[in-house]
Amino acid sequence: MSTLIIHSAALYDGTIGGTAPDGAIRIEDGVITHVGTTADSRDWPADGAEIVDAQGAPVVPGYVDVHHHGGGGVAYDDGPEATATALAKHAAHGTTRAVLSYVTDSLDLMEKRIREGAEIVRTNPRVIGLHPEGPFLDPGHKGAHPVHELKDPTDENVRRILDAGEGTIVQMTIAPERTNGTEAVKLLVENGVVAAVGHTDASYETSREAFNNGATQLTHAFNGMNGIHHRAPGPVIAALRDERVWVEVINDGIHVHPQVVRSLFLEAPERVVLVTDAMSATCNPDGDYMLGQLKVNVRDGVARLAEGDSLAGSTLTMDRAVANAVHEVGVPLDVAVAAATGHAARCIGMNDRYGRIAKGYPGDVLILDPESLLPTRIWADGEAVEPA
Known part of the structure; x- marks a missing residue:
């Protein structure tokens, strides 16, 4: 004892x-x-x-990262041994509970990876769930997801992912404007999975419809979606106006300007969730890496696709996200800590445990x-x- x-x-x-x-x-x-x-x-x-x-x-409290893809040179898509390596790197930066995120690939490969991830959830208490970030995303806001693998969220496609997870999937990112998007949101909610709006071309109105049908999260606000326009408020404003919705943000000073992050905290301090969206290069030197099927160049700690130059996840760790929130964004420490701990657990329905x-x-x-x-x-x- x-x-x-x-x-x-x-x-x-x-x-x-x-x-x-x-x-x-x-x-x-x-x-x-x-x-x-x-x-x-x-x-x-x-x-x-x-x-x-x-x-x-x-x-x-130890940090809870509900959206990240790997670290230490490897990704969660690479299997159980790689997952252990990446988790150890993030643990050394204070992340004590993790949701494993998976990028888009063929449904067959995603099923395989999610089955492997489900076994990790069952055997490693510090892994609290899985997050398929694709493949039900908008091609025009695909970010670092291969466009040829993106699909409509038909009932059959969504059920294939859910069945592979065997109850371990805690959230799924979806573009609700895709064919069958509204029904897919309902299906996720019926199965106890958080429906997250992201990588989407959704308007303010479409986003509100998704939230009214049960979606309760916005995947990395501002990234992979339409921004705020004075005549087209978009999904960020839709999320901020809805007290049921949690708002993820990648607070590395690159994905979102610190003063824009500050606006999120000022308007919805009780609903901001800090995430890293960390990819395999996290805690590793600059160089060339893979994110799923796509080549990524990391220079000065910034990860971008080799083709197209889109941001490709981050090299952020949760300790830096919290420190940045205080030092660069200007929020009090209790607010920053809550966004990395209690809020993160609450957004996936685990606030009674973590x-x-x-x-x-x-x-x-x-x-x-x-x-x-x-x-x-x-x-x-x-x-x-x-x-x-």
Whole structure:
């Protein structure tokens, strides 16, 4: 039986406003058993416990990334061994729970990869679900998805993906304007899957229709969709105006300007979700990589398709996304942390299990450097992880 007590912490519990200036937590066998003050912690069972003095530094929940594709030179599409490599790279940057995202390929290959991913979900508790980002996307907003593999979301096509996941798919990105798009959104919702609007040519009106039929997420806002025009508000405004909808954003300073990210936080602070959309080059040097079927050039940390020059995912990690939110975007730390923890878990319906520092939750905890806001200590399920 292992016990960890962290005290003298500026505690952030994963909600906006959920802060305590002199907090303490106790983790036993990977589960949080006590949350209170430093004074409280002196009365907690401590036989054999590791005692950590946070010295006033921020202590936050482990990050939950619901949209990323790989890291360390490999992608989740590459199979279980590659997945383990990529997950370890992200864990060293504070991501303690992950949803594995898959790019568009043939349905046969996607089925195979999702079946492999489903087995990972069943055997690795730190992988909490799967996210097929295609193939039901708009060719005109395909981003780094091969256009010849894009398809309409017919009932048969959607069911093939769902069946391969065997209940492990937590979200799916879809362009609702495609043939059968509305029915596909309904089908996903009926099967307990979050329907996310993305890589889409949808207008404001079509986006609202998708949300009214059960879609509750916007995949990486502004990227892979129409922007905001004063006579054509588009999907971003549709999502911001609907309190049921979560808004993903890639906060690397490249995909979306920091002042535009700030506008999202100002208008809907309770519904912004930080994601990385990280691809295989994350935590690796610049060079040439693959994203699914497509060649990607990474220069100065920016990933672009070799043909067409479209942004091709990112090399962002969640610790940088949070630090950028505070230092570059200008939001308070509790708001940034919530967007990377509690909000991320809530958007996929897992807020009762992940993304919080609270009794009964997993012992996923980070101590942040007070200046850089990058992790100096990391625990996942109460087990120490070496920071990058």
